Amino acid sequence: MRDWWRLLAEVTRLTVRTDRRAAVLLAVIIVGQTAVIAAIGVSQGMLVDGGAGGRTPVVIAAVVLGAFAYGISLSVGRIRGNLLIFLVSRVRGQFNERVQRDVSGIPTLTHLEHGPYIDRWDRLFRDSQAIAAMPWSTLDAVVAVAGLAVTVGLLATVSPALCLLAVLGLAVYAASRRADALLRTARDGATEPLRRERRLHELCLTPEPAKEVLLGDGAAALGRDAAALWDQAARRETGARLRGAAWQALAWLLYAAGFAGALLVVARLIREGRATTGQAVLVVSLATQLGGQLRQMLFSLSTAAEAGRAVSHHWWLRHYRAAAERPGVAPPDRLTTGIELRDVRFRYPSADHDVLHGINLHLPAGGTVALVGENGAGKSTLVKLLIGLYEPAGGTITVDGRPLTDLSAPGWRSRLSGVFQDFAQLRLPVRETVGVGQVAHVRDRTAVAAAVDLAGAPFGDDLERRLGAAFGGVEPSLGQWQRLALARSLMRTVTGARRPLCVLLDEPSAALDPLAEHELFRRFAEEAASARAGGGVTVLVSHRYTTVRMADLIVVLHDGRITEQGTHDDLMANDGAYAHAYRLQERAYR
Numbered sequence: 001m002r003d004w005w006r007l008l009a010e011v012t013r014l015t016v017r018t019d020r021r022a023a024v025l026l027a028v029i030i031v032g033q034t035a036v037i038a039a040i041g042v043s044q045g046m047l048v049d050g051g052a053g054g055r056t057p058v059v060i061a062a063v064v065l066g067a068f069a070y071g072i073s074l075s076v077g078r079i080r081g082n083l084l085i086f087l088v089s090r091v092r093g094q095f096n097e098r099v100q101r102d103v104s105g106i107p108t109l110t111h112l113e114h115g116p117y118i119d120r121w122d123r124l125f126r127d128s129q130a131i132a133a134m135p136w137s138t139l140d141a142v143v144a145v146a147g148l149a150v151t152v153g154l155l156a157t158v159s160p161a162l163c164l165l166a167v168l169g170l171a172v173y174a175a176s177r178r179a180d181a182l183l184r185t186a187r188d189g190a191t192e193p194l195r196r197e198r199r200l201h202e203l204c205l206t207p208e209p210a211k212e213v214l215l216g217d218g219a220a221a222l223g224r225d226a227a228a229l230w231d232q233a234a235r236r237e238t239g240a241r242l243r244g245a246a247w248q249a250l251a252w253l254l255y256a257a258g259f260a261g262a263l264l265v266v267a268r269l270i271r272e273g274r275a276t277t278g279q280a281v282l283v284v285s286l287a288t289q290l291g292g293q294l295r296q297m298l299f300s301l302s303t304a305a306e307a308g309r310a311v312s313h314h315w316w317l318r319h320y321r322a323a324a325e326r327p328g329v330a331p332p333d334r335l336t337t338g339i340e341l342r343d344v345r346f347r348y349p350s351a352d353h354d355v356l357h358g359i360n361l362h363l364p365a366g367g368t369v370a371l372v373g374e375n376g377a378g379k380s381t382l383v384k385l386l387i388g389l390y391e392p393a394g395g396t397i398t399v400d401g402r403p404l405t406d407l408s409a410p411g412w413r414s415r416l417s418g419v420f421q422d423f424a425q426l427r428l429p430v431r432e433t434v435g436v437g438q439v440a441h442v443r444d445r446t447a448v449a450a451a452v453d454l455a456g457a458p459f460g461d462d463l464e465r466r467l468g469a470a471f472g473g474v475e476p477s478l479g480q481w482q483r484l485a486l487a488r489s490l491m492r493t494v495t496g497a498r499r500p501l502c503v504l505l506d507e508p509s510a511a512l513d514p515l516a517e518h519e520l521f522r523r524f525a526e527e528a529a530s531a532r533a534g535g536g537v538t539v540l541v542s543h544r545y546t547t548v549r550m551a552d553l554i555v556v557l558h559d560g561r562i563t564e565q566g567t568h569d570d571l572m573a574n575d576g577a578y579a580h581a582y583r584l585q586e587r588a589y590r
């Protein structure tokens, strides 16, 4: 509950900061509406009694009060609705931006790959409307409760027995809570199937996977699977809604019986001369309003409760980010000993087994280290651990003797440079696609042009050209995308940023033609030389043994374990898996 109040305070502050005057006006309107509802009921009672007693001033006062209250309730209702939409949508936008910042500010990747974590922040995005409306649903609920108290008080002036009507309201409240709980359980259970359903649709609607889907004639089957998942989620939700509706219908039936009882009580009071006709009208009006007020209160409570369900996800995300974002110290200016992995073990969050086992490896300062091994051996995983995208499940990685986890994540990343096999295809204008390699220089056209030129990337003649056919731009080929990615990584070099402590090249030439590949390796050699001058380590993952043999140290991985390591000559002399694979490739290229 404390977390709920803290989030309420945070969203209220955000709302007031968004538009103080609109927020105050809306609060006044919501609070004032209770008085308006009571005034309408009172005016009706006065009108009937004044008319029956021939008291003209009372009738006039009743008409003025009633007309004023009714007019206000109609005109202010529209203003209230629009103010609410205005404030909630703006606060929702800011809240979503904050969630987005939190999610993308986490320096590791676990939260983007682990289903239960994805479901948490996915829920946060989906519940952001209810969260943004928290101050209003809470105020609405408080005002509705106060309105109910006023109504019950007015009913008690006619007969205390009429207060029983409010007790029946509690049954309606309990049924509504039950319906909410049923719906919540159903929705929580549907989060994962719905995420899978969205993914299946994306497979058919995104060009890269869509071509394989079309070739495999899989669109219909994927569509059916997606429909089945949707159906499963919808059936779950419909079932919960029906069960909830049954509970609520039962409770409202009870309330209707109470309403009928109230009318009988008033009829008896009139017959006994203990109540006036005006009081009868007041009771009918108030009892009808009580139903409406109950509905309003339940709606507000249920919106507040909806936000309440997201509260735990909200604070979880904050704590997760704070824990992942240890302040850390700055990395050393230059490496003197290098990077050391000791007994490193790693398991992906979604996996049930380790993919790296007991890795002991020294990456010497100024050295070039090549990682080789069959597909799935763990090479890219090792690179991801060096970047700090994941933390080892066991063992340590030290940089010049200091644990990598002691270094500030942004500080460490700012001293890395790299190109990856699964490079990003950023469908933005060329200047941004390349410039984000050094965000501070994204507007620096000279630097971006230099990086494009150095990488031999296309579209250097028009840096504002938009990339991506889906956005009305030009669609680069895969090799062109890879060159753009290379240009992105070269932004550090052309902007004169500090030398990288570690250059990570994970199959950087897979999509390049032979000439481009040759040029790329020439650049790598320069980059490695520049890194070496600052004690930097270059790590190269490649299946091309002619390139690999140039490395100072070659590490062979098999099934997540290091099976051989040494120079090319050492490993050839060893006559193990490396020598065997090298000779095979050499024969194939001869």
Ligand SMILES: Nc1ncnc2c1ncn2[C@@H]1O[C@H](COP(=O)(O)OP(=O)(O)OP(=O)(O)O)[C@@H](O)[C@H]1O
Binding pocket: 113, 348, 349, 350, 351, 355, 373, 374, 375, 376, 377, 378, 379, 380, 381, 382
């Ligand atoms: N995000 C992930 N979640 C779960 N398992 C993963 C993930 N990424 C990789 N793996 C698993 O980790 C193991 C090592 O994968 P990795 O990508 O490191 O291999 P690799 O040696 O780089 O292979 P390749 O030569 O094919 O690029 C594989 O068994 C793979 O299935």
